[in-house]
Amino acid sequence: MPCDDRAKIISRGTPESAAMVASVKRAMAITSVLNRLTFDDANEIRAVFSELIGSTVDDSFSLIPPFYATGGENIRIGRNVFINQNCTMYDLGGIDIADDVLIGPNVNIITSGHPIEPSRRRASVIAKPIVIERNVWIAAGATVIGGVTVGENSVVAAGSVVTKDVPPNSLVGGNPAQIIRSIGIN
Numbered sequence: 001m002p003c004d005d006r007a008k009i010i011s012r013g014t015p016e017s018a019a020m021v022a023s024v025k026r027a028m029a030i031t032s033v034l035n036r037l038t039f040d041d042a043n044e045i046r047a048v049f050s051e052l053i054g055s056t057v058d059d060s061f062s063l064i065p066p067f068y069a070t071g072g073e074n075i076r077i078g079r080n081v082f083i084n085q086n087c088t089m090y091d092l093g094g095i096d097i098a099d100d101v102l103i104g105p106n107v108n109i110i111t112s113g114h115p116i117e118p119s120r121r122r123a124s125v126i127a128k129p130i131v132i133e134r135n136v137w138i139a140a141g142a143t144v145i146g147g148v149t150v151g152e153n154s155v156v157a158a159g160s161v162v163t164k165d166v167p168p169n170s171l172v173g174g175n176p177a178q179i180i181r182s183i184g185i186n
Contacts, residue, residue, distance in 0.1 A: 093128045102137040
């Protein structure tokens with residue numbers, strides 16, 4: 001992951017690293033409660049998810065457990081968002097999900113990684129934000145990598161790996177994801 005002005009670098013053995021570990025432990029405790037709930041427990045799912053992210057989600061928010069996060073407090077969710085089962089969000093760099101977003105099953109939204117050089121790989125974590133704009137659909141099994149913005153009304157095809165920004169009104173697919181075509185707006 002190359003560094004840019006949006007990157008957050010957390011070195012091992014620092015107070016920031018200790019805070020990150022504490023955040024992960026907190027998220028694991030909360031998601032274990034969340035993941036015991038069923039689809040019929042929609043109000044309780046919203047309450048537990050709100051605790052995870054530290055902000056109340058709208059009544060239109062819907063999630064099917066299980067769900068996994070590395071912290072949760074860096075996730076921001078709009079209205080009328082649906083997250084299908086078995087999604088993972090590594091949110092250290094920040095994840096902003098706008099209104100009317102659909103996230104399919106087995107989607108990974110990963111803001112963090114490690115330096116590429118083997119000698120530095122365990123020395124730090126590098127995180128960059130991910131922005132999912134309004135009315136996006138991220139289909140089953142897709143992965144979105146840190147530093148990416150998925151533009152308004154776009155679709156990320158199933159199984160895709162998104163490593164660079166997706167323009168608004170676009171269908172992208174593949175590994176790495178490429179623009180397949182524009183999407184007409186009705």
